[in-house]
Amino acid sequence: MSVVDISAHTHEHNFLGHDHRRNERRVWLVIALTASMMAIEITAGTVYGSMALVADGWHMSTHAGAMLITALTYLYARRHTGDRSFTFGTGKLGDLGGFASAIVLALIALLIGWESLLRLANPVEISFGQAIAVAVVGLAVNLVCAWLLRDDHSHHHGHGQHHAHDHARDNNLRAAYLHVLADALTSILAIVALLAGRSYGWLWADPAMGVVGAVVIARWSWGLIRESGAVLLDRTPADEDLPGEIRAAIETDTDRIADLHVWQVGPGHHAAIISLVSSAPKEPSEYKMRLTPIHELSHITVEVERANAVS
Structure with a gap:
């Protein structure tokens, strides 16, 4: 009886993204930056009696927590890439992480919108100088984090793979990027509103910008939910043929x-x-x-x- 050699016909099911390890390292670095800034703001706010600092610190903690989902998803997918119990590998875990992060982002949008509506109904006094300083520092940190999380995957492809970038979108990285972008957006809107409030006495400008930011963040969240959910349900995206x-x-x-x-x-x-x-x-x-x-x-x-x- 002859023995059939199947070694030449077997293969690994490693379907992780091209930049999986690089993206994982960058997300951990962003979490470290965000958590450090969060700790500094909460500590300084408590010591100096600044509610603006404390509030922004706890706001950053929600995004750090959401990005932890991204980092742990990368870690789990990488460590189990050779686990044969995952029939088609662990490549889609990133989309599961992206979907979970998008839900968190939607909840953050709801909280920002609700708090802004309450502030519109019951305006509070604002320490403009202090609040602007906090928003500027927060924006600077977020811009650095956004640069770290940029998706430059297309730079790694050679000739003949002109449309691979769209097909290779990492929804896990995109989720972390949107959390940072959402924080940056709230900082920008806050700076504009606070400058207007300090110059013209418009206390309503700050919560009004909060509502605008909540709507934009909710729209980003819905886009990510729709895209990552489609991958989880094995749907071929409409832009792919x-x-x-x-x-x-x-x-x-x-x-x-x-x-x-x-x-x-x-x-x-x-x-x-x-x-x-x-x-x-x-x-x-x-x-x-x-x-x-x-x-x-x-x-x-x-x-x-x-x-x-x-x-």
Whole structure:
């Protein structure tokens, strides 16, 4: 009895993003910066009796906590990338982390909006100079964090992969970036409102800007929920035409696709199950070779059936 060697046909299911480790390190660094700024503001606010400092410190803590979801997701996905119990690897854990972070971002938007509406109904006295200083420092920290979390994935692709950047979007990193961006937006709006309040006595400007910020943050959150949720439900995004590319590469007069499933298994990685009907069937490896130019396809399963003769 002969022994079949399958080693040449086996492969790992490592579908993590191209910059997974780099992104993980950057998120931990941003958490450290945010947590340090949070501790300084809460401590200084308590010592000097500044509620503006204390409030901003606790506000930053919510974003640090949300970004912790991102960091732990990166860590878990990396440590379990070789775990065969995850049928298609751990690449989609980033989308799960992004979805969870988007929910937190939506809750933050609701809290900011609610507090702003309460302030509109019951204006309070504001220490403008102190509040502006806090907002400027917070904005500076957030701009540094936003620079660290920028997605420059497209710089790593060579010629022939012109559309890979859109397919390789890391929703986990995007979630952390949106949290930082939301904090920066609130700081910018606060600075504008506080300057107007100090110059013209408009106490309503600060809570009004809070409402505007809440609406914008809620919109960002909904976009992330929709996009990461679509990946979790194995939906092919509308801006991707992988099914069309697959059909164009495989179908001929004798080979037709009867059933096709395409879904994302990680940033920049897609899987496909292709059921073919052919009047002149070839080996599955032949059809896989036709798909080689489609760089986003990382896992392909092909089944071939002979077409029934038509009289």
